[in-house]
Amino acid sequence: MTFTVEPPISAVLTAAAQRVREQLGDRAGLLVEQALLRTLTDTITAPGDGTAFVITGDIPAMWLRDSTTQMLPYLRFVGESPELAELLAAVVRRQLRCIVHDPYANSFNLTGNGAHHDDRDLCEDPYVWEQKYEVDSLAYPVILTHRLLRLAGSEELRRGVLDDTAHRALRTVVDHWRLETDHEARSSYRFVRDIGIPTETLERDGRGTPVGVTGMTWSGFRPSDDACTFGYNIPANLLAAQALLAIADLARTDLEDEALAADADALREQLLEGVRRHGVLEEGGRFVYAYEVDGLGGTLVMDDANMPSLLSLPLDAASVHDQAITAATRDLVLSERNPFYFSGSVACGVGSPHTLPEHVWPIAFAVEGLTGTRERALEILDLLLRSDAGTDRMHESFHVDDPTSFSRPWFSWADSMLCELALHLVDGPHPALAAERALSEALTA
Structure with a gap:
């Protein structure tokens, strides 16, 4: 059944919107309130x-990725709202069950109804909507679990x-990423979607482009659900490290499983080390992260506008990225050195090969605001409020000269990122980031 927003939850959310x-x-305030309530009532089934x-x-x-990022603004309130904490716990329980069911799948059905993005895909599992393997699909639920338990504290x-299922899921993630550090020799994964769009399938009969062993873990697809050009996606590997x-931390503090903790470490x-050796290059006289590499010289x-991104x-990757390189x-x-940075009369920002040229993404704008100056964040918020084409919703992308030319009329992830940007401006940086930095400092002290 659909989720009903009970008064204890709505009171917390409407109070936050009032501050905005x-x-x-x-x-x-209006768009934030609408988005915070709509995501719960219209996207969640219990x-x-x-x-x-x-x-x-x-x-x-x-x-698995989207459902994590959709919950990002609600994480801010789990310490004051047990009801919201329990809702996010229910989301996490579903995510971790999905990981145990199929660690290669990126998206799932509510029931074993056999629905698929494309019925011709190799994967016939009735619970799997799509089996595009993306490293971030495993990483984001783990991070959501950790943040929830550290912020809620119950x-x-x-x-x-x-x-036991969560414990199995965490072990599955570690073992799965380790297996995919040698994709060529050890992986049985294949993905073939023969529809004439190169980014919708993997080369070499579904194996992907050739890769060498680098220490990093392989991914078939990017967070955009587009095929990787080269198999080691750098932001995904840094997210995996986080x-x-x-x-x-969970293995040592909560599960008393030192073997799992040691393997994760x-x-x-x-x-x-793989990122440092293969994913950092000199560009314009400074060291920068590549987006993808193959360990064979391809860079x-x-x-891309989708998270995780550089x-x-x-x-x-608050605890693990190199701040100077970032x-x-x-x-x-x-800048225009990024081939997917587009400029126009209305907006200048990051787009994606997943959408049409000259289209920029509200998600990327929100990320730019969340990681930049307050002045830039305010400018971006104003831009986003003017880019909805009169729909009171954020879209996947819009044209840099005409926001009425947009993709996806309802993209809940983008709505949540608008909320997170506004709450960041009103209430400060997300509390989870401080907790993650403190954990990293404790481990390295």
């Missing part, structure tokens, strides 16, 4: 098994989340 209204204007199923918006499937909540830090260091310099590293990379990403 008072400090950032009536329209900002099937009665202790989990919550979250659709991405105008597609009736649950993406022993009852901890026990309700970290059950998730492994979370797994080690070792793999994290391996990924980071792709760009960024631009989002301070949000997604700063230089940010300058590259927000």
Whole structure:
């Protein structure tokens, strides 16, 4: 059944929207309030098994990545709202079950109804909507689990989340990423979608382009659901390193599984060393992160609007990214040196090969605001409020000269990023980031 927003939750959300209204204007408060409530009422189904199923918006499937980022603004309030904490726990329980069911799948059905993005795909599992393997699909639920348990702080909540299935899921993530550090020799994964669009399928009969062993973990697809040009996506590997830090903390503090913690620590260091050796290059006299590499000499310099991105590293990999390299990379990403940075009469920002040329993404604008100066964040908020084409919703992308030319009329992830940007301006940076930095400092002290 659909989720009903009970008064204790609505009171917290409307109070937050009122703070936005008072400090950032009536329209900002209105859109934030509508989005915060709409995401809960229109995307969440509570099937009665202790989990919550979250659709991405105008597609009736649950993406592990999207369902995490859709919940980002609500994480701010779990310490003051046990009801919101339990809702996010239900989302996490569903995500972790999905990981145990199929760690290669990126999106799932509510039931085993056999719905698929394309019925011709190799994967015939009736619970899987799509089996595009993306490293971030495993990383984001782990990070959401860790952030929830550290911010909510309830022993009852901890026990309700970290059950045997959750323990299996965390072990699955570590073992799966380790296996995919040698994709050529060890992986049985294949993805073929023969529809004439190169980014919708993997080369070499579904194996992907050739890669060498680098220490990093392989990904078939990007967070955009487009095929990787080269198999090692740098922002995804840094996100995975952040998730492994979370797994080690949960394993030691909550699960009393030192073997899992040690394995997570070792793999994290391996990924980071792989990024340092293969994913950093000199560009314009400064060291920057590449977007993708193959370990065989292939290097792709760009960024994509979807998270994790190079631009989002301070949000997604707060404990593990190199700040100096990230700063230089940010300058590259927000310039014409990034082939997917588009400029027009209305907006200048990051787009994606997933959408049409000259189209920029509200998600990327929000990330730019969340990781930049307050002045730029205010400018971006104003831009986003003017870019909705009269729909009172954020879209996947819009044309740099004409916001009425947009893709996806209902994209819940973008709505949540508008909310997060506004709340960042009103209430400050997300509390999860401070907790993650403190964890990293404690481990390195």
